[in-house]
Amino acid sequence: MKQVASNNSEKKDVPAKDVNTYLAAVPHDMQIILENLRKTIKDAAPMAEESISYRIPTYKYHGPLVHFVARKNYCSFIVVNKSILETLKSELEDYDISGTTIHFTPDKPLPSTLVQKIVKARIEENEQNNQKKRLKEISKKRS
Numbered sequence: 781m782k783q784v785a786s787n788n789s790e791k792k793d794v795p796a797k798d799v800n801t802y803l804a805a806v807p808h809d810m811q812i813i814l815e816n817l818r819k820t821i822k823d824a825a826p827m828a829e830e831s832i833s834y835r836i837p838t839y840k841y842h843g844p845l846v847h848f849v850a851r852k853n854y855c856s857f858i859v860v861n862k863s864i865l866e867t868l869k870s871e872l873e874d875y876d877i878s879g880t881t882i883h884f885t886p887d888k889p890l891p892s893t894l895v896q897k898i899v900k901a902r903i904e905e906n907e908q909n910n911q912k913k914r915l916k917e918i919s920k921k922r923s
Contacts, residue, residue, distance in 0.1 A: 797832065814885070828841040841903060843906050854884065868894065
């Protein structure tokens with residue numbers, strides 16, 4: 781992220797207002813793999829809303845879909861639901877996993893096909909959850 785000097789001459793992070801600004805502030809090697817990740821997410825979920833949430837790029841479709849973030853020595857792809865990582869365990873064995881997050885580096889980026897599987901699985905989960913929520917609301921109105 782970009783740094784700006786404050787009145788007391790300390791540096792502070794300036795949160796990005798959009799994903800383009802976020803990506804412009806990360807190191808070039810990470811920028812390239814995150815741009816590819818972004819494209820893959822957008823191709824798999826063209827209906828998803830892209831925004832900055834919690835100071836990181838976020839994609840929403842009937843709720844949070846996925847997020848990504850650049851750190852000093854690695855990048856992370858946050859998939860929101862741990863069960864997807866369990867389902868794709870064999871395809872993820874070369875990556876560090878923590879909670880709902882896959883860590884990767886410019887030397888070992890996530891394959892586009894794997895990202896597509898994850899995003900499509902998240903779309904399906906969110907659509908199912910949204911449908912359940914709507915049915916629940918309808919049944920409440922009828923009672």
